[in-house]
Structures are given as C-alpha cells and as structure tokens.
Amino acid sequence: DFSKSTTQYNPAVSVKNPGEGLCMRPLCRGDYDEGYMSLLSQLTKVGDVSREEFEARFTAMEACPNSYYIVVIEDTMTKKVIGSGTLAVEQKFIRKCSSRGRIEDIVVNDQYRGKQLGKLLVDTLMILSQQVGCYKVSLECKDNMVNFYSQFGLSKEEGQNYMCRRF
Ligand code: 16G
Known part of the structure; x- marks a missing residue:
C-alpha cells in the first residue's frame, strides 16, 4: 500500500509491476547463482564469498524472524538479480519495547538505472518498516545521495551525528 508514500512514479511502477x-x-x-554478490559489489567490497558461506549466512538471517527483510528485483529473462535493498529491524527496550529500522545495501545494477527501481526499493522498505512497527527508520549514505534519500521523508537530524569506527 503506497498510499502514504512520499514519492511519485512516472511511468507508474509498483511492487507487483x-x-x-x-x-x-x-x-x-x-x-547466489543469480549474480547477487556481483550486484552487491556495485555498492561496496564484497570479498570472496563461497556458496556455502552465502547459504550459511542466509540460514542465520532466516533464524532471526522479523529482523532481515531483503527485497530484490530480478530480470526474468536473464534470471539475474539487478536490484536489492535490506530493511534490518532491531528490537529495543526503549519506546515501549519498540523496534527501529535501518535501510541498508540499496543497489541497482548500473545498466538498469533511470527506471525508478531504487526509488521503488526504498519506498517498499519504508512502508514495510512502518508496517512492522518501527518507531523510526534511518540510513547512511554518501553526500551525493542525500537528495535522493530526502524524497522519502528522511532528513539529517539536528544535533545527531553518525559516528563509525572501522576494523
Ligand atoms: C552505503 C549503504 C549501506 C552500506 C554501505 C557499504 C545505503 C542506503 N547505504 O552506506 O547500507 O552497507 O554503503 O559501504 O544503501 P561500506 O562497505 O563502506 O560500509
């Protein structure tokens, strides 16, 4: 149900279509066999991930119900995954034992850009995050993506900083 969506589509596209x-x-x-890891490599370093490693991670995520929602777009002719996005839901004690959502790993194959697919992925995950009861949803992105993500009602919060330590 995109009725609360903050975006518009021209031409019309939807989850079903x-x-x-x-x-x-x-x-x-x-x-794994539909090019999922190579799609992710258009976003960041993925490293060598064997099918066994992929499947083990898939199983581990599946074992955490209501926590990982990974949506993909497939080209049905080539049987390749050409877009993906994740909603990760973290359970909290605060806010009456609420949950927060994180939108992660949004990527569209560069040959399929300009078709509103990134927008559709993010919109879908935004709506999902509300449906599963998140009290907020956030994401991290590069400067050049701030405009893109603003259209979903996301904004930099005053007085809040994103901090990170890499290992
Ligand atoms: C971007 C992604 C984030 C991803 C990270 C990977 C979105 C909205 N943001 O920040 O989810 O995990 O890139 O980069 O898709 P890294 O490997 O340098 O952490």
Whole structure:
C-alpha cells in the first residue's frame, strides 16, 4: 500500500509491476547463482564469498524472524538479480519495547538505472518498516545521495551525528 508514500512514479511502477521483464520478490537462497554478490559489489567490497558461506549466512538471517527483510528485483529473462535493498529491524527496550529500522545495501545494477527501481526499493522498505512497527527508520549514505534519500521523508537530524569506527 503506497498510499502514504512520499514519492511519485512516472511511468507508474509498483511492487507487483516494477517494469517490463522485471519481478520484485524476497531474496532466495538460490540468488547466489543469480549474480547477487556481483550486484552487491556495485555498492561496496564484497570479498570472496563461497556458496556455502552465502547459504550459511542466509540460514542465520532466516533464524532471526522479523529482523532481515531483503527485497530484490530480478530480470526474468536473464534470471539475474539487478536490484536489492535490506530493511534490518532491531528490537529495543526503549519506546515501549519498540523496534527501529535501518535501510541498508540499496543497489541497482548500473545498466538498469533511470527506471525508478531504487526509488521503488526504498519506498517498499519504508512502508514495510512502518508496517512492522518501527518507531523510526534511518540510513547512511554518501553526500551525493542525500537528495535522493530526502524524497522519502528522511532528513539529517539536528544535533545527531553518525559516528563509525572501522576494523
Ligand atoms: C552505503 C549503504 C549501506 C552500506 C554501505 C557499504 C545505503 C542506503 N547505504 O552506506 O547500507 O552497507 O554503503 O559501504 O544503501 P561500506 O562497505 O563502506 O560500509
């Protein structure tokens, strides 16, 4: 239900109909063979991940119900995953035992850009985060993506800083 969505689509695309020859669905275990890791490599370093490692991680995520929602877009002709986004839900004690959402790893294959697919992925995860009861949702992005993410009602919060230590 995109009725509360802050964005518009021209031409119309939707979860049921993301575009010709495309299908939107949850990530499957078999997506390792549909180029999932190479898609993620367009976002950041993925390193060598064997099928066994991928499947073990998939199983571990599956064992945490209501925590990892990974949505992908598949090109049904080539059977390749060409877009993906994750909603990670963290359970909290604060805010009456509420949850917070994080939108992570949004990536669209560079050959499929300009088709509103990134927007559709983020919108979908935004709506999902509300449906599963998150009291807030956040993400991290590069400077050049701030405009893109603003359209979903996300903004830099005054007095809040993103801090990070890398290992
Ligand atoms: C971006 C992503 C984040 C991802 C990170 C990977 C979005 C909205 N943000 O910040 O989710 O995990 O890049 O970069 O997709 P890193 O490997 O340098 O942490």
